[in-house]
Amino acid sequence: xxxxxxQLVHSVTYTLQQKxxxxxxxxxxxxxxxxxxxxxxxxxxxxxxxxxxxxxxxxLADVLxxxxxxxxxxxxxxxxxxxxxxxxxxxxxxxxxxMLGQLGEEKSAELLTYLDEELSADIKNLLDFPPExxxxxxxxxxxxxxxxxxxxxxxxxxxxxxxxxxxxxYLHVIDDDKRLVGxxxxxxxxxxxxxxxxxxxxxxxxxxxxxxxxQEEVARIIRRYDFVTIPVVDDKxxxxxxxxxxxxxxxxxxxxxxxxxxxxxxxxxxxxKTKPVIAAKRRLSWLILLLFIGIVSxxxxxxxxxxxxxxxxxxxxxxxxxxxxxxxxxxxxxxxxRGLAKEKIDTKQVLSLxxxxxxxxIYIGLTCGLLIFVIAYLWQGSAVLGIVIGVSLLCxxxxxxxxxxxxxLILNRLNVDPAVASGPLITTINDILSLLIYxxxxxxxxxxxx
Amino acid sequence: xxxxxxQLVHSVTYTLQQKxxxxxxxxxxxxxxxxxxxxxxxxxxxxxxxxxxxxxxxxLADVLxxxxxxxxxxxxxxxxxxxxxxxxxxxxxxxxxxMLGQLGEEKSAELLTYLDEELSADIKNLLDFPPExxxxxxxxxxxxxxxxxxxxxxxxxxxxxxxxxxxxxYLHVIDDDKRLVGxxxxxxxxxxxxxxxxxxxxxxxxxxxxxxxxQEEVARIIRRYDFVTIPVVDDKxxxxxxxxxxxxxxxxxxxxxxxxxxxxxxxxxxxxKTKPVIAAKRRLSWLILLLFIGIVSxxxxxxxxxxxxxxxxxxxxxxxxxxxxxxxxxxxxxxxxRGLAKEKIDTKQVLSLxxxxxxxxIYIGLTCGLLIFVIAYLWQGSAVLGIVIGVSLLCxxxxxxxxxxxxxLILNRLNVDPAVASGPLITTINDILSLLIYxxxxxxxxxxxx
Numbered sequence: 001x002x003x004x005x006x007q008l009v010h011s012v013t014y015t016l017q018q019k020x021x022x023x024x025x026x027x028x029x030x031x032x033x034x035x036x037x038x039x040x041x042x043x044x045x046x047x048x049x050x051x052x053x054x055x056x057x058x059x060l061a062d063v064l065x066x067x068x069x070x071x072x073x074x075x076x077x078x079x080x081x082x083x084x085x086x087x088x089x090x091x092x093x094x095x096x097x098x099m100l101g102q103l104g105e106e107k108s109a110e111l112l113t114y115l116d117e118e119l120s121a122d123i124k125n126l127l128d129f130p131p132e133x134x135x136x137x138x139x140x141x142x143x144x145x146x147x148x149x150x151x152x153x154x155x156x157x158x159x160x161x162x163x164x165x166x167x168x169x170y171l172h173v174i175d176d177d178k179r180l181v182g183x184x185x186x187x188x189x190x191x192x193x194x195x196x197x198x199x200x201x202x203x204x205x206x207x208x209x210x211x212x213x214x215q216e217e218v219a220r221i222i223r224r225y226d227f228v229t230i231p232v233v234d235d236k237x238x239x240x241x242x243x244x245x246x247x248x249x250x251x252x253x254x255x256x257x258x259x260x261x262x263x264x265x266x267x268x269x270x271x272x273k274t275k276p277v278i279a280a281k282r283r284l285s286w287l288i289l290l291l292f293i294g295i296v297s298x299x300x301x302x303x304x305x306x307x308x309x310x311x312x313x314x315x316x317x318x319x320x321x322x323x324x325x326x327x328x329x330x331x332x333x334x335x336x337x338r339g340l341a342k343e344k345i346d347t348k349q350v351l352s353l354x355x356x357x358x359x360x361x362i363y364i365g366l367t368c369g370l371l372i373f374v375i376a377y378l379w380q381g382s383a384v385l386g387i388v389i390g391v392s393l394l395c396x397x398x399x400x401x402x403x404x405x406x407x408x409l410i411l412n413r414l415n416v417d418p419a420v421a422s423g424p425l426i427t428t429i430n431d432i433l434s435l436l437i438y439x440x441x442x443x444x445x446x447x448x449x450x
Numbered sequence: 451x452x453x454x455x456x457q458l459v460h461s462v463t464y465t466l467q468q469k470x471x472x473x474x475x476x477x478x479x480x481x482x483x484x485x486x487x488x489x490x491x492x493x494x495x496x497x498x499x500x501x502x503x504x505x506x507x508x509x510l511a512d513v514l515x516x517x518x519x520x521x522x523x524x525x526x527x528x529x530x531x532x533x534x535x536x537x538x539x540x541x542x543x544x545x546x547x548x549m550l551g552q553l554g555e556e557k558s559a560e561l562l563t564y565l566d567e568e569l570s571a572d573i574k575n576l577l578d579f580p581p582e583x584x585x586x587x588x589x590x591x592x593x594x595x596x597x598x599x600x601x602x603x604x605x606x607x608x609x610x611x612x613x614x615x616x617x618x619x620y621l622h623v624i625d626d627d628k629r630l631v632g633x634x635x636x637x638x639x640x641x642x643x644x645x646x647x648x649x650x651x652x653x654x655x656x657x658x659x660x661x662x663x664x665q666e667e668v669a670r671i672i673r674r675y676d677f678v679t680i681p682v683v684d685d686k687x688x689x690x691x692x693x694x695x696x697x698x699x700x701x702x703x704x705x706x707x708x709x710x711x712x713x714x715x716x717x718x719x720x721x722x723k724t725k726p727v728i729a730a731k732r733r734l735s736w737l738i739l740l741l742f743i744g745i746v747s748x749x750x751x752x753x754x755x756x757x758x759x760x761x762x763x764x765x766x767x768x769x770x771x772x773x774x775x776x777x778x779x780x781x782x783x784x785x786x787x788r789g790l791a792k793e794k795i796d797t798k799q800v801l802s803l804x805x806x807x808x809x810x811x812i813y814i815g816l817t818c819g820l821l822i823f824v825i826a827y828l829w830q831g832s833a834v835l836g837i838v839i840g841v842s843l844l845c846x847x848x849x850x851x852x853x854x855x856x857x858x859l860i861l862n863r864l865n866v867d868p869a870v871a872s873g874p875l876i877t878t879i880n881d882i883l884s885l886l887i888y889x890x891x892x893x894x895x896x897x898x899x900x
Binding site: 031159227261276291431 | 480481482483484609612617618619636637640641653655657669672673674675676677678695696698699700702703705706707709710711720721722724725726727729730733734736737738740741744745747748749751752755758759762763765766767768769770771772773774777778781784785787788789792793795799803806809810813814817818821822825829877878881885
């Protein structure tokens with residue numbers, strides 16, 4: 001039960017300290033993977049060793065598939081290789097692949113030698129698919145039947161494999177060449193006559209994904225159709241495995257996290273436990289880049305030094321103009337990135353989006369430009385200054401809005417994740433553009449400003 | 451099939467133009483909800499009317515649950531009320547609740563009168579739960595059995611309700627007071643003897659959620675345990691319904707989108723189809739707020755006008771100092787928000803996080819401060835200017851890092867979503883702080899600078 005996990009930690013700790021193997025097993029036998037692993041992490045090193053000694057192989061497989069990278073390597077080092085090899089054999093294919101991906105080549109090659117030939121070959125095949133594709137995150141916990149089966153044979157196979165398959169909603173139907181030709185829902189099987197042929201009752205309209213499809217695209221399809229599993233096929237339509245929704249949920253969380261990382265340029269993999277020096281290092285790479293870009297802004301301002309010396313009041317509005325331009329760019333960028341995450345767009349849509357954002361830029365620019373004209377005039381008592389600042393803001397907001405639209409679209413066309421343009425990059429580009437326009441216009445009007 | 455949806459659109463259009471009801475039905479009968487709805491949206495108004503006339507009620511329910519708000523209202527207006535009422539009765543509870551939530555009170559009260567009393571009461575109960583809670587997104591597509599049942603009775607009930615329940619992995623076991631007391635997996639049922647009692651084979655360690663739990667927390671639990679469904683109970687532990695993973699996937703996408711919206715202050719609900727005037731309006735509310743905050747920055751600079759007049763070079767480094775401070779704040783903010791999305795933290799962890807970020811701020815500040823000292827000295831040839839800028843950057847980076855940590859933590863403690871602090875807000879606060887520090891230090895050193 002979620003509620004009293006802490007109690008359970010205490011109770012498990014006690015049984016381990018007493019070395020009471022039976023009581024320990026009684027405590028943990030019905031636990032969810034996550035809870036079992038959570039308890040393990042809370043234990044002291046000494047208790048963890050006894051835990052690993054006492055735990056049955058099947059539950060060890062659960063712990064191994066749930067642990068994060070660092071703790072997993074620690075556990076594998078503590079355990080004797082034979083027990084690891086037995087546990088690894090009981091792990092789900094996809095968890096095993098993800099674990100081997102983290103372990104490094106040497107250690108993972110060693111682990112592969114423990115597996116029987118067939119499993120080892122299967123795993124090697126999975127590791128051949130590029131990371132973040134359907135092939136890499138699929139598993140084989142599905143039930144497949146041949147289309148020549150009768151309903152009775154299908155039901156028998158389903159019962160036989162019920163233990164293995166986590167999701168019983170669908171059976172996958174293949175032909176003699178292993179090609180996926182249909183699906184039968186468990187429901188249809190229940191309602192059918194036992195002697196009917198599967199080929200006659202299966203649905204042939206199948207939604208499936210290719211093994212090389214990007215995992216984000218797989219997530220979109222699973223979401224669109226409210227599926228729990230989706231079959232993965234190779235280029236000859238042969239059934240390779242299924243992707244399950246639990247893995248897709250991880251994908252969606254992970255991608256959302258990466259988007260926030262990019263929007264804030266915060267660098268990868270900093271969490272509450274990261275050491276200060278490491279967190280600082282990861283963040284500095286971005287900040288130093290931004291520092292040098294800041295120097296570029298500075299040198300633009302320096303090149304307008306004379307203008308600035310003569311009308312110091314221009315400096316008062318500088319952060320506002322640059323900030324607003326950066327913000328409108330980030331807004332456009334967010335709209336484009338969110339849109340691209342939902343659908344692919346063609347050239348016609350790109351053009352209409354650009355026209356839309358141009359109009360948005362003009363509306364925003366006119367409103368804010370007029371507003372700042374009034375404010376600047378009232379504050380500084382100079383209509384010309386008001387006009388310079390208002391017109392500058394109009395121009396920079398239009399350009400900023402367009403830049404925030406065009407840059408992610410170009411990146412997307414180049415197959416680069418458009419989110420890399422987010423936050424700092426777009427802000428910086430718009431900073432530079434806005435300073436050039438602002439001081440350019442001010443310099444042109446300089447004689448009227450003085 | 452996903453691949454030839456366009457062909458299907460053409461074929462459906464043709465059958466509608468020919469008013470060939472039979473051929474139309476043949477085309478659409480096996481389609482997924484999403485595909486069927488996608489085809490409907492692609493049709494002309496005239497074709498949509500015939501589509502709605504021809505479509506059987508059960509498939510109309512699919513279309514209604516899949517359509518977005520605007521199109522849904524359009525369809526309900528076109529259709530005759532009787533057909534709507536029949537379709538509504540066939541919709542899933544959770545889709546119906548979400549639809550009624552969008553329709554506005556008057557229209558949704560009208561629709562409720564079409565439903566039979568029991569269903570109408572059920573739906574009203576669901577609508578009573580606050581939005582974004584487990585109660586609001588749960589449905590009743592589960593199979594429950596009494597603990598006094600035998601395995602045979604359970605299997606019979608499962609078969610009877612297989613049509614209704616989408617997810618057959620688990621049966622929920624209740625006692626005579628309707629309290630959830632256990633679960634039985636389909637697998638366990640298959641392996642059990644038909645005359646065994648359910649009470650003897652059920653698992654009593656159940657992971658469940660309260661009806662008022664926030665949907666994000668529900669998503670975290672479903673992800674943690676790799677569940678496909680999770681039972682929802684009231685405060686007396688009575689089984690109310692289940693939350694299914696397809697709805698959770700929508701929640702996760704939606705929350706990720708909201709986070710990006712907040713990080714970019716882009717305003718809600720702007721997509722590729724939003725009209726320019728509306729998009730501009732939604733974005734302007736933020737931009738105008740930021741404009742006024744920009745004026746505050748401006749007046750801070752104005753209050754240091756004398757300093758600035760005497761050392762114009764200070765203006766060159768102004769955007770860099772402000773920008774860097776804003777960026778380090780956003781980085782800290784992202785780390786905190788991502789961390790809080792994963793786990794709850796206690797006071798002890800808050801203090802250790804603050805200490806960590808203080809150290810990170812010092813490391814970052816020392817590195818960047820030293821770097822800018824060298825650059826400013828080489829560029830402007832003044833060691834004092836270099837020191838002023840370097841020390842300012844050191845101070846502002848430390849303060850910016852801490853502000854980016856403290857603000858979301860405070861918001862979180864106040865039960866406000868910390869992501870509202872993101873992007874513009876934190877940038878603006880740090881802008882103002884950095885200008886005060888920068889010009890404060892510069893003014894103190896003014897006599898040495900000249």
